[in-house]
Each structure stands twice: as structure tokens, then as C-alpha cells.
Amino acid sequence: MALPHATTTPPGAREPTAQPPPGAAGRTRRKVGVHAPWWFVVPAIAVYVFIVVVPSANGALFSFTDWNGLRPDWSLVGLDNYAAVFADRTARDALANTLILAAAATVTQNVVGLLLALGVNSMVKSRYLLRVIFFAPVVLTPLVAGYVWSFLLSPNGAVNDALRAVGLDSLAHDWLGDPDTALYAIVAEIVWQFAGYSMVIYLAGLQAIPREVLEAATIDGAGAWSKFRRVVLPLLNGAVVINVMLCLIGGLKQFDQVMAMTGGGPGTATETISTAIYKSAFSLGDFPFSIALAVVMTVVIAVLAAVQFRLTQRKTS
Amino acid sequence: MHARYTWRTLTREATLILLALLFLVPLAGLLNVSLKPQDSQTGTLAFAWPPTLDNYAQAWDQARLGAALANSFAITTVSVVLIIAFAAMAAYPLARVTRGWSRHTFSFVIGGLLVPGQLALLPLYATMRDLGLLGSLWSVILINVGQQIPFSVFLYTMFLRELPLDYEEAALLDGCGPVRSFVTVVFPLLRPVTGTVVILNTVGIWNEFFTPLLYLGGSDNTTAPVAIYGFVSQYVSQWPLIFAGLVISVIPILVVYFALQKHIIKGFAGGLKG
Numbered sequence: 201m202a203l204p205h206a207t208t209t210p211p212g213a214r215e216p217t218a219q220p221p222p223g224a225a226g227r228t229r230r231k232v233g234v235h236a237p238w239w240f241v242v243p244a245i246a247v248y249v250f251i252v253v254v255p256s257a258n259g260a261l262f263s264f265t266d267w268n269g270l271r272p273d274w275s276l277v278g279l280d281n282y283a284a285v286f287a288d289r290t291a292r293d294a295l296a297n298t299l300i301l302a303a304a305a306t307v308t309q310n311v312v313g314l315l316l317a318l319g320v321n322s323m324v325k326s327r328y329l330l331r332v333i334f335f336a337p338v339v340l341t342p343l344v345a346g347y348v349w350s351f352l353l354s355p356n357g358a359v360n361d362a363l364r365a366v367g368l369d370s371l372a373h374d375w376l377g378d379p380d381t382a383l384y385a386i387v388a389e390i391v392w393q394f395a396g397y398s399m400v401i402y403l404a405g406l407q408a409i410p411r412e413v414l415e416a417a418t419i420d421g422a423g424a425w426s427k428f429r430r431v432v433l434p435l436l437n438g439a440v441v442i443n444v445m446l447c448l449i450g451g452l453k454q455f456d457q458v459m460a461m462t463g464g465g466p467g468t469a470t471e472t473i474s475t476a477i478y479k480s481a482f483s484l485g486d487f488p489f490s491i492a493l494a495v496v497m498t499v500v501i502a503v504l505a506a507v508q509f510r511l512t513q514r515k516t517s
Numbered sequence: 518m519h520a521r522y523t524w525r526t527l528t529r530e531a532t533l534i535l536l537a538l539l540f541l542v543p544l545a546g547l548l549n550v551s552l553k554p555q556d557s558q559t560g561t562l563a564f565a566w567p568p569t570l571d572n573y574a575q576a577w578d579q580a581r582l583g584a585a586l587a588n589s590f591a592i593t594t595v596s597v598v599l600i601i602a603f604a605a606m607a608a609y610p611l612a613r614v615t616r617g618w619s620r621h622t623f624s625f626v627i628g629g630l631l632v633p634g635q636l637a638l639l640p641l642y643a644t645m646r647d648l649g650l651l652g653s654l655w656s657v658i659l660i661n662v663g664q665q666i667p668f669s670v671f672l673y674t675m676f677l678r679e680l681p682l683d684y685e686e687a688a689l690l691d692g693c694g695p696v697r698s699f700v701t702v703v704f705p706l707l708r709p710v711t712g713t714v715v716i717l718n719t720v721g722i723w724n725e726f727f728t729p730l731l732y733l734g735g736s737d738n739t740t741a742p743v744a745i746y747g748f749v750s751q752y753v754s755q756w757p758l759i760f761a762g763l764v765i766s767v768i769p770i771l772v773v774y775f776a777l778q779k780h781i782i783k784g785f786a787g788g789l790k791g
Contacts (some may be wrong), residue, residue, distance in 0.1 A: 235695040236610035241622055244607035244666050251663020252629050255637035255644065262640065269643050316536075323522065324530040332778050333537045336544070339774040339781070341724040343742045344763045347749060348543050351550070351756055358546055392543065397785065404786035453633055456726045459746075474727075477635050482731070487639055494635040501633055 262488070263495045269487040281492035291493055293468040294476040295500075297383055301472065302451030304387045309447050310440070312391055313398025318428075320399070321406045331403070335396035342393065346460025349389040350376060353461075376462050379469035386470055389457055394450070398443045405439030406432070441512045445505065452501050473497045551760035572761035576748070580762045584737070585744035586769065592654055592729070592740060593722045596661035600669050600718055603662065605707055608673030609699055612680075623674060629667035634727075645732060652736030657729050661722050669714050672788055676710040677703075713788035716781050723770050741766040 263281055267274035285291045316334050320327045337345060352358045353375040360372035375385040409432065417427045455474035458464060464471040464479070473493060481490035552568035577583065611623045641660070650656040684706060688698040704711075729740040739747070745766050749759050774781060 235689075236613035236699075237695050238610050238614070238618075240606040240610050240699070244603040244670060245622070245626070247603065247659065247663045248626060248629060248666040251641065251660055252632060252637055252667075255641040256632050258640035259636040259638070269639055319529060319533045319536075322529060323526055324533060325522075326530060326534060330533055330537050331782060332775075333540055335778070335782055335785075336771075336774065337540070338785070339720050339724075339770055340544075341726075341742055341745075341767055341770065343724075343726045343746060344767050345543070347745075347759065347763060348547050351760075352543060352546060358542065392540070400782050400786040449633075453635070459726075460749075474635060477638065478727075481639055491639050494633070494638060498633055498636045502631060505631060 259491055260495055260498075263492040266488055267491075268485075269481075277488070281488045282496070284489055285492045285496060288489070290468050290471060291476055291489075294471040294473050294493075295496070297468075297470060298452055298454070298472045298474075298497075299500075301383055301387055301390075301454060302448055304384065305390045305451045305454075306444055306447040308387065308391045309395050309398050310443050312395040313443065314402050314436075316395060316399040317402035317406055321403055331400070334399055337393045338396045340393065342456040343460050345393050346389060346457035349385075349392070349457075350461040353385050377466055379466050382462055382466060382470045386454075386457055386461055389461065390451070390454070393457075394447070398447070401439050401443050401446075402436065405436045409435050437512070441508070445508060448504060448508070449501060452497070452504070473500075547760055547763060550756050551764045553757045555755060555757050557757060572757045573765065576758055576762035577765060579752075579758075580744050580748035580765075581739075582741065582744060582762065582765050585739050585741045586766070588654060588733075588738055589723060589740040589742075590769070592657050592661070593719055595654075596658050596665075596722050597715055597718050599658070599662045600665050601711060601714055604666060604669035604673050604714065605704060605711070606699070607666075607670050608677050609703060611670065612674045612677035623670075626667050626670050629664075630671070634664060638731075642731065651732060652738055654733070654738055656732045657740075660728050660732070661718075661725070665718055665721070669718070672710050672714055673707065676707065680706060710788075712780060713784040716777070716784040717788055719773070720770065720781075 262274065264276055264278060265274040266277050266280075320330045320334070324330070354360075355374045355377075359375065363369065363372045373381075376382050413431060413435070414427065417431045422430065453474055454472050455478070458470055458472050458475050462470040464475045473496070477490050477493050477497070480486045480493065549565050551572055552565040552570070553572075554569050555572065557565070607626070611619055611626075645651055645656045650659075680703075684702050685698055688702045693702070724742065725740075726742040726746070729743045730746065733739050734743055734747075745762055748762050752758050
């Protein structure tokens with residue numbers, strides 16, 4: 201059976217072929233009596249409102265109260281919870297750590313992912329097998345990956361063994377036990393696990409670049425580097441935007457690997473907003489503090505998303 | 518530009534293969550250590566010989582992985598089926614109806630992509646507790662469905678907007694009602710995006726740690742990652758035993774990956790490019 205064109209293409213996979221202009225045939229024919237019942241949205245909206253909308257709105261509201269989660273009664277306390285959050289050293293450390301971790305992971309993962317994509321997009325014979333290998337860690341349970349790495353990074357683990365084997369004994373140390381390196385060790389784990397994810401998105405972007413464009417650049421005498429800088433990279437803009445957004449939001453919510461590798465320690469060296477929210481609520485029972493911290497996290501994500509959106513809008517227009 | 522296989526390509530290939538081996542070291546180390554006797558003092562990468570399966574039998578029993586894997590399986594299956602049903606249904610009017618309410622509803626749902634789950638965490642926890650759902654698989658299933666609705670609805674709607682109306686119109690002319698035409702005509706046409714939705718959600722939900730830790734931790738209904746978390750803190754630094762448990766817990770998802778890798782890689786890229 202011949203399927204219509206769109207069904208063989210993943211959504212958003214931009215074909216170089218021309219799309220029909222908006223408002224042409226499609227618009228007028230849309231009125232020809234295809235009835236999509238409005239109540240089809242009800243189940244999805246009901247669960248979404250129950251699980252996401254109402255509790256999120258309540259979270260924002262309760263951050264201005266002394267609600268402790270147990271009693272139904274509460275009273276307004278204004279900005280007290282926020283004052284407590286910003287006065288708390290652990291919370292401030294968590295905020296700083298989260299921003300550093302998200303930024304470091306986003307930059308490194310995108311550079312590595314792009315290099316891998318360029319590598320496996322070339323004519324190397326093993327490219328299909330390589331894609332499978334580089335992507336494999338993506339499907340691994342993050343918690344499990346965290347445990348494996350905490351073992352590799354332990355004082356007598358493989359990383360230190362390898363350093364000693366090549367004579368770099370001075371670098372060998374307890375990566376996760378040292379407050380100066382623990383956060384970056386976690387970043388390294390995240391990059392190992394998710395570089396393959398960035399790779400496939402960049403790969404999809406690379407494969408959407410029409411071959412004629414590259415050939416034209418070659419004919420014009422462009423070398424490999426200038427071809428990459430002036431032709432490939434601008435055309436990958438869409439993939440960059442999505443990759444940066446995904447890495448950034450993923451990094452800002454980081455929880456699993458930290459719990460597996462350090463539990464937030466040593467001290468507060470790897471505490472993230474997510475682990476701090478979890479601990480203040482479920483270990484310390486401080487619901488008001490925890491909920492205010494969650495609002496701070498939401499604001500941070502929203503601001504960074506808006507900034508990124510503005511920057512990329514300017515770039516594309 | 519089908520260049521010949523040059524020295525440059527060879528160098529590139531060698532570099533990539535070396536890098537791939539480096540990528541595989543953690544996975545190989547995981548498997549290797551799990552096969553060592555528990556009192557083994559050899560280094561991380563010293564080959565486990567003779568290999569022993571004792572750790573696997575012991576981890577299976579002590580981490581109660583059988584029950585945990587069954588729960589993971591149940592949660593993942595039911596969640597993914599509900600996500601597909603609800604998201605595909607919702608996307609149909611959202612993509613086809615051009616009036617105002619549809620646009621507003623779409624924005625309302627997509628807005629959920631920007632709200633981190635942590636904001637809803639405590640009120641939702643209190644609600645689930647009041648409903649008596651703590652420790653029940655249904656709490657985790659409901660949360661998975663609610664949290665995944667925005668992204669899945671987004672994928673389905675974008676896909677449907679590109680899908681021509683011809684088939685639905687033909688069905689309508691043949692006397693098909695809207696519901697029947699959705700079930701028999703539209704939903705089968707959504708197969709490619711359904712594949713993407715299944716892949717993304719299966720991997721995400723199977724590997725999910727935070728929600729089941731919170732809602733199922735301490736109950737008899739744990740999932741594989743939560744069972745592993747408890748197991749590791751109990752047998753801390755008995756690495757061979759722990760690693761056997763880790764291997765068992767990731768076998769299902771890795772089997773799925775290697776069996777479907779071609780579609781999975783495509784689905785991830787396609788689903789996220791939109």
C-alpha cells in the first residue's frame with residue numbers, strides 16, 4: 201500500500217523538497233467536513249490537569265505559605281520561605297552547582313556529540329556499528345550508569361589504574377571524594393552517557409544538508425574547516441538549538457546520577473537543586489523550604505529557556 | 518562525492534574505533550566485575566577468570582529483582598499504552614480543528630514542557646497520599662501519563678498537521694463516523710510517530726528513578742531502579758554482587774535496544790528534531 205508522503209517521514213524531518221505554501225489547498229479543504237470530536241481531548245487534559253497543572257499551581261501558591269504537607273490548614277507567610285532559601289548555604293551551593301553542572305555538561309556534550317556525528321557521518325566502513333555503540337549508553341538506566349562510574353572513579357578504580365599505567369600517578373586520586381573534582385566527575389559521566397543522544401540529533405541535521413551545497417563550496421575552493429564553519433554549522437542551527445535546550449533542561453534537573461555517585465557530597469560539593477529539594481522535603485520534612493526551592497528552580501529554567509529562545513531567534517532572523 | 522577510501526579515512530576510522538572501545542569500557546567493566554568471586558581483590562579491569570554466576574543467583578534473591586522487574590514491566594506497559602491512547606486522541610481535534618479553542622488548548626498542553634516536575638512534587642505527593650495511592654503502581658502510572666502528555670501530544674499533533682485529509686474524507690464518504698474513522702483510518706496512519714512515542718516513553722519510564730523512589734520506595738511494589746538503589750546501600754562496596762544486580766536490572770532495556778537499535782536511533786532523532 202502506498203502511504204502518503206508524510207507518513208514515511210518522521211515529524212519535523214525537513215525534506216529539501218518544497219512544502220505547499222500555508223493557506224493553499226490545505227486550508228480550504230480543511231473545512232470539507234472532517235469532524236474531529238472535541239471530547240477526544242478530555243482524557244489527556246484530565247490527567248494532565250490532575251498531575252501537572254493543579255499541583256504545579258498549588259506548588260507556586262504554597263511557596264508563600266507555611267503549609268507543611270500534613271495538615272490541611274496553612275497561612276500566608278509572604279516571602280519568608282524564599283528568604284530562608286537564599287539564606288541557606290546548602291541551597292545556595294546547590295543553585296551554583298546546578299548551574300555549573302548544566303553549563304559544563306551542555307558545552308561538553310554538544311562538542312563531543314557533534315564530533316561523533318561528524319565522524320560517523322563520514323565514509324568510514326564501521327559507521328553503522330559505531331552509531332550503535334556510541335548511542336548504547338543513552339538507553340542505560342541513569343542510576344545504574346552512575347553506580348558503574350562511581351566504581352570506575354573510586355581510588356582503586358579503572359580511571360586511576362589507567363592513569364598510573366601511563367605514568368600520571370600524580371593525577372590519580374579519589375575523584376568523587378575530592379570536593380574540587382566531584383562535580384566535574386559527574387559531568388564526565390553525563391557526557392559519556394548522553395553524548396550519543398546529541399550525536400543522533402546532529403547526525404539527523406547533517407544528513408538533511410543537501411549534498412549540492414557542500415559540492416558547491418568545494419568547487420569554490422573552501423577547505424574542510426571553512427566548509428564546516430561557513431556551510432555546515434549554520435545549517436545545523438536547528439539541531440544546535442534542540443540539543444542545547446535538551447542538555448540544559450536535563451542538566452538543571454539532574455538527580456539520578458548524583459544520588460548514585462555522591463549523594464550530594466562531599467559536603468555540599470555536588471548537591472543539586474533536585475537533590476536538595478528531595479532531601480529538604482523527605483529527609484528533613486521541611487515542606488515550605490523545599491517547595492520554595494522548587495519555585496526557584498522553575499524560574500531558573502524558564503529564564504534560561506527564554507534567554508536561549510531570544511538568542512536563537514536573533515540568530516535565525 | 519563518494520570519495521575513495523583514503524589514508525585520511527583510515528585514520529579517522531581507527532580513531533573512532535578506539536573511541537568506541539573507550540565508550541564500551543564502563544559496560545565491559547560492569548559485566549566483568551559481576552562475574553568475579555565476591556572476595557576478589559583484582560583490579561577493575563583484570564579479567565574475571567574463571568567466571569562465576571554465583572553473584573547473579575544471590576543478587577536475584579536478595580534484591581528481589583523478580584518482583585521488581587515484573588513491576589517495572591507492568592508500569593511501563595500500562596503507562597505507554599495509556600499515553601498513546603490519550604495523546605493520539607487529543608492530537609486529532611488539536612490538529613484538525615482550526616478554531617480558537619483548539620489553538621488555546623494546544624498551547625495549554627505544550628506549556629507543560631517547561632514546567633519541571635519538582636514544582637508539582639509536594640502537592641501531588643500529598644494528593645496521592647490522601648487518595649491512599651502511596652505504594653500503589655497506579656500512582657506511578659498516573660504520574661507517568663500526566664507528565665508525558667505534553668511531549669507526546671506535541672509529537673502527534675505536529676505529525677497529524679502534515680498528514681493529508683484524503684483518507685479521512687474517503688472514510689467519511691463511505692459512511693464512517695468520526696470515532697470509527699479515527700480508530701480504523703487515522704490511528705493506523707500515525708504508526709511512524711506512534712513508534713517514536715513508544716520508544717521515547719519506554720526508555721524513559723523503564724529507567725525512571727525519582728517517581729518510583731518517592732511513591733513506591735519502602736513498599737513491596739518497587740521497580741528495578743528502586744530495588745537496585747536499596748540493594749546498593751545495603752551491600753555497599755560488595756561490587757561483584759552489586760554489579761550482578763545492575764546487569765540483571767538493565768538486561769531488559771538493553772535487549773530491547775540491541776533488537777530495535779535501528780528504529781530507536783531514528784526515532785530518537787526524528788522525535789526530537791520537530
